[in-house]
Amino acid sequence: MLKNYSWKSLLFAITASSSMLLNKGLVSGAAWPLTGDVGCHDPTIIQEGSRWYTFCTGQGITVLTSEDGLAWSTVPQIFLNELPWWANYVPGHPELDVWAPDVSTFNGRTYLYYSISTFGSRTSVIGLASASSIDAGSWTDEGAVISTTQAGNDYNAIDPFFVVDQDGNPWLAFGSFGSGIKITAIDPSTMKPTGDIHSIAARSGGIEAPSIIYQGGYYHLIVSIDSCCQGTSSTYKIAYARSESILGPYLNEDGVDAMNGGVTVLDAGNDRWIGPGGQDVYESVIARHAYDAENNGAPILLISDLNWSNGWPTY
Template sequence: MQRLSRRLLTAPGILATALGLLSAALPAAAAFWELRGDIGVHDPSILKEGSAWYTFSTGQGLQVLKSDSTGRQWSRVPQIFLSPPSWWKTYVPGQKTNDVWAPDVHVFNGKTWLYYSISTFGSNTSAIGLASATNIGAGRWTDNGLVLRSTSANDYNAIDPHLVVDAAGAPWLAFGSFWSGLKIVRINPGTMKPTGSMISIARRSAGIEAPAITYRNGYYYLFASIDRCCQGVNSTYKVIHGRSTSVTGPYVDKSGKRLLDGGGTVLDAGNVRWKGPGGQDVSNGVIARHAYDATDNGNPKLLINDLNWTSDGWPSY
């Protein structure tokens, strides 16, 4: 979710033709999931638990959507935080009541971990928090408190967390938005909180945020969002990626340019209907992100694609 810190046709025949053209404009249409129901999200994190799919997203108390095993029909279920924990105001005094950003949900060591961020637009007075549960379906979450924070004295922004487990089984947390770019820090597997120093993994003068890292065949793939979100159909958000043989980088794009030097291969820049895609997550062989629907007043909605891989090892869809 971008912060400078962060919904015509009436004749049936015409409508059918228009929808066909819109579908044709989507990349890899066969891999594009046709979603139904309540799909309003921003900054989605997606996970499959048993036979159900869940999507967590920015909003009051952290919003949650649930789908059956197909992942096509979605409905809203109760939010995570019915009221804000008292410690939030200690670190982000100006936060809007119970306004929670950019969650990230993963299973590690037999528990489900939910990282999230609290902040205000235009500021890097921010904090990343953590909640945990034995499983999502039970709906019982424990507040594990503060993970890390940033203030105006820091050159980074503590939002947009993403948990990644390296090939050796060690957990890391990537995060960041604008300022000096994206960071990664090792996580203590006992506390699930940082230990050690932060390492820079990507930066861009025009802004970069929302890291998501996945490991495949010897490479760590870093996905991120660039340019401007949160402006409806005028959003210019894009999903980029790079890869590295080490979780800490250096990450390079397909041309060999380092993401620390402003590189990044564009994976998704949107199309005639879906404007400004970003806030992405990669899980269970799919990539989820939000985009602004030009056919519905620019409202942000959930998009899901199968994540495919080219013969030379780069993501595509």
């Protein structure tokens, strides 16, 4: 079942190949000085009123909250029990292991897309829950959105990202490895796909976790590349390309198409923060995880202001 509670009643005392990849070099970023409960993988971030929320991969979807965006506390997870329909799409799914949530507001309602899968498999489904607000806390199960199978698809239905284009039309980007990043139009009445699935980025070395933000006349596609989930052995990086159309083509700073692996590295981490990725872009903020070399490779939430230089994203 979905968690049903009032947030106001909670006590917040819970403590590619090198020719296709243009690398700007090691970018550490001016991260916000976070404190408290900052363990997180694949964050999605949003501000509701004056309060911040971050949803993370974890048991039933881990939820963090903050009054100022700096001091974070854990509050109860979204899902208390596995939804019955998850097993129809992903047999053998390990109960409450829920991946890569994406939270957004649209037409006065809050929507939470998320992924159900198992590591290394394309047998996956993107699900959806909705609520009148995060603070209200009563989430409605909206069911399955997109599914894939290992045998039937060369792309993977995980890592969703909801985006509205400049004409007010909603879209869902998603994808991990395989044939890469996809995008599909969303029916605003159901918040589920309508029409074709389009390919916008692919890379033999691994590409996943799309975010799309409009800035300066371009749609900027921000992705994670290479390999995550190996602690300090992870090779994850955050990279980008841009397009005048939400459907592409997306080009990197050298003009190489993202469908041919053309992305520019934004953040390759540093000696402490290894393998940054699983990012989410919210307005002028970018959240991501990185593996902390000073804490046994634990995944930690990092947040920075997202800035722009010569028409390209930077920290």
